[in-house]
Amino acid sequence: MGPCILLLVMCVGLVVADRKMTVAEKLKEDADLSQFLALLERNVVANTSLHYRQMTLFAPTNEAFQRYMGEMDDNLVLYHISNLATTLTNLDYAISSELDGNPPLWVTRRHDAMHDDIYVNNAKVFISRSYQSVNRNNKRQVLHVIDQVLQPLQPHGPGSVSSPVYSPNAYQFLEHSDVFNIGQHRLRSFRQKVNQLQKSKVFNAEGRHTFFIPVDEGFEPAARSDLIDEKVIDGHVIPHHVLFTHATPDAKEFETLAFGDNVKVIVSFSTTMNGKEEITYVKSNTVAGDAKHSRGVVLADIVRANIPVKNGVVHLIQRPLMVVDTTIINFLKEKEDGPLCKFYEVLMDLGPNNQFYTELTLAKDITLFAPSNEAWAELSVQNIIRNHQKLKEILNLHLVRERLPMDAIIHNNMNQIYQAPTALPRKYLYFNILTRGQNQTLTVEGGGVNATVIQPNIAATNGFVHIIDRVLGVPYTTVFEKLKADPMLNITYNLGKRQMFNHQLNDMEHRYTYFVPRDHAWLKFQIRHPSAYKALFREDFGYFTKQILERHVIRAGRAYTVSDLKLLANETHPFVLPTSRDPLRLRVKESDKNYYVEWNGHWIHVFRPDVECTNGIIHVIDEPFVLESDIRATGASERLNLPFLVPVLSASYFLAKLFEN
The missing domain is CATH 2.30.180.10 (FAS1 domain)
Structure with a gap:
């Protein structure tokens, strides 16, 4: 072979090596698109277009074909083809297909914080796999890979002869x-x-x-x-x-x-x-x-x-x-696989004429906070609902005997934390509104469980249903986890970080009864005694802060509900509870459906009693158990022995003078 011929062969080889694959070659190379290619090759119109015409192909993956449940005739491929070569950048809101009647393919551009997605009808485009080239006839072609088979509206039977209209509106x-x-x-x-x-x-x-x-x-x-x-x-x-x-x-x-x-x-x-x-x-x-x-x-x-x-x-x-036009009970049983079908199953386990079922059927104005189907799948929930007596209490905790649409709850929550009495005696639901930009999320707590309302305001003729993501009254957090997560208890949680006080509250070997001052209680304390409040957060007061918190915690072999304490400690006979600080002497009374504990001669409102946790109970109180003698200034030589802090108005002046030294 002469040198010129050899050079010519080498140049041709380089040109072939550098030539970009056609879309047809790309389809044959990609094993993940083999089912689409087979469908395309069976259709004469599509196969001819692939080799001679400009076109855009939307190619489903093999996995997409395996999931496809619709009819699979040879014309289906034409709904995946357009006679224009259109890149992702140039895709408009619709593009005509080659199926009879040229029905449009609808394009959606979905934007979120992480990335932008493109959909054709209901199929997502794999953006990184889009490809463009020219065919042997020098016609431009574009390939887009999608995750679903596009399903056109088709008449019954083979072909479209029986259809009175193509591409109907x-x-x-x-x-x-x-x-x-x-x-x-x-x-x-x-x-x-x-x-x-x-x-x-x-x-x-x-x-x-x-x-x-x-x-x-x-x-x-x-x-x-x-x-x-x-x-x-x-x-x-x-x-x-x-x-x-x-x-x-x-x-x-x-x-x-x-x-x-x-x-x-x-x-x-x-x-x-x-x-x-x-x-x-x-x-x-x-x-x-x-x-x-x-x-x-x-x-x-x-x-x-x-x-x-x-x-x-x-x-x-x-x-x-x-x-x-349906009651709440009819909404629950309307569909066997409805959004609250598990709730209805649990309800019917108590028998068809149980008290809760009857109330949902006959009551005129009620609101049901109904756990979702997923909420009932929790293991802790499954274990407890076998106890029918406990289940009755849990169900009643989800029912409020008045109409409470979400906007009414938000309105009631504007100036104070709104609490609504439930069908379970002496048990309330407590609401919190989380605002992010224009979005408002409603959370509800009952029996120590904080749940998010994932679907509010389902209307019924006799009230409202709010679907929540957890079953109320079945605790799933430790005292520590509850304290950390509850937005009403932030200050006590942050004080407990000092000297690692909070760490014990994760212990499952003991049962804790924790009287936790809510944030509002500490803020009242701050207004009355700003210097003393500030001292609680000083580094050199960490030990004394821990001592104050120790007075609020009983660690024992059992936890005490307010009802337990009321039996042990009534208005006339105090009960002594052991703490790691000093004995906690309490009396308990009930007034106007509210509980109060008397400590050191002062009656304190229990804002939220019996917040159940997996290793104990929290009682949220409206004032902390604090003596002036609990606070020692750095360098002081002896403990201050003054009366209870709340009624003494001169305490802030005394402490301010003390801190000046």
């Missing part, structure tokens, strides 16, 4: 729903109401919208249909947003067409796990209502999600939104 889908492949679901009742109320234009509207359509089963009892008016129909439409379930953040609120001057309805999604099954709910929240439209949340699970239509997306739901 939401109303055309509703009008001809019987011919489309949507399982066993029927939409005749809602369709009848839409036509009767002349609201077809709402579903015919051009643009991009989200539509919720209740299935026929959701119209029972029959009287429910009479409650659906024009405003309720509007409450099933979110304008100007195409919301697929995975592409939409949980709890993000969107205004519906029923958001006007008088009635204001917002809608959001929430997702939960029932075992290994993911269930997505939609909830309408009527934040402002009128005589016909009750305030509160109506929750419906999505029985078939993410049906793409020409003007957006349709979700089939289990029942109509906005319609409040």
Whole structure:
């Protein structure tokens, strides 16, 4: 071979080596896309386009095909192809597919604090795997890898001959729903109401919208249909947003067409796990209502999600939104796999005619703080609910005999910590509002357990349901962990960091009874005695701070509830409790459903009695057990022996003089 020919061969080899792979070659190289490639090669139109035309491919992974439960015909691949080469940067809110009728693929850009995601319909794009090149015909092509198979709206049976319309909009889908492949679901009742109320234009509207359509089963009892008016129909439409379930953040609120001057309805999604099954709910929240439209949340699970239509997306739901026509007990038992099905199971374990069931059925104005399905799975909860007597107490701890929507709780909590009496005698729920920016989170404590309200304001004809993330009354933290986490007890916790006092409170070998002054108690103390309060936090007073706290703690073989103490120490006979500091002599009385303890001649209100922990009990009190003689100034030669600090108004002057030396 001559030198010139050899040089030519080498140059050709270098050119071939440097040539970028075509999209077709990229598909063959990537074993994770083999099922998509096989589907593509079976379709003549798609295969021809791959070699000769400009195009964009949305390729599901093999795992996505394994999860796919829809029909798998050779035309499915055309719904994954567009005849334009579009990179991620240039993707608009929609892109036309090559399926008959050119139904759009809807694009969502989801932004959060960590990263930006892109979805096509309900499929997430693996951004790092996107690829672009030119084919042998020099046509530009783009490949995007996605995590779900895109499922078009298809008619029954093979092909599309039986379909009266290609790429239907939401109303055309509703009008001809019987011919489309949507399982066993029927939409005749809602369709009848839409036509009767002349609201077809709402579903015919051009643009991009989200539509919720209740299935026929959701119209029972029959009287429910009479409650659906024009405003309720509007409450099933979110304008100007195409919301697929995975592409939409949980709890993000969107205004519906029923958001006007008088009635204001917002809608959001929430997702939960029932075992290994993911269930997505939609909830309408009527934040402002009128005589016909009750305030509160109506929750419906999505029985078939993410049906793409020409003007957006349709979700089939289990029942109509906005319609409040069931009691709390009916809401609990409405669905076998509903959001509170475990609560209902636990309730029925007590027997069908138990007292709690009867009250939920007959009461007119109640609020139920109902633990979620996940909350009942906790091991500590499972162990305790086998005791039916204890279970009755726990259930009553979750019930308040008045209507308490979230805004009423927030209003009541503005100037003081709001406490609501429960159906369990002498037991209260205590509320706290956590504010982050525009978001407000409600927490509730009962029986020592602090729970977060994860779904507030579910409306019923006889009250409200708030879903919480823990079962109240079943402790899961030690005294130390409770002290650390409770926002009302911060100051006592921080004082306990001195001399490592708090560490003992994690010990499971003993039982602790801890009288814990709440923050408000210490702040009152600070106002009356600023110098003494300041001294408690000084480094050289750490030992004396520890001594003060020791007086508040009883470590023994058992913990003492307030009821226990009341039996042992009534108003006339004090009871002596051993502490590591000095004996704690207490008397206990009950007045106007509140408890008080008398210490050193002074009656102190017990703000929250019987906060149960796994290794003891906390009693939250309104004043600390402090003597002036507890505080020794650095360098003082002898302990000060003065009366109890609270009634002595000259103490701050004396201590101030002492600290000047």
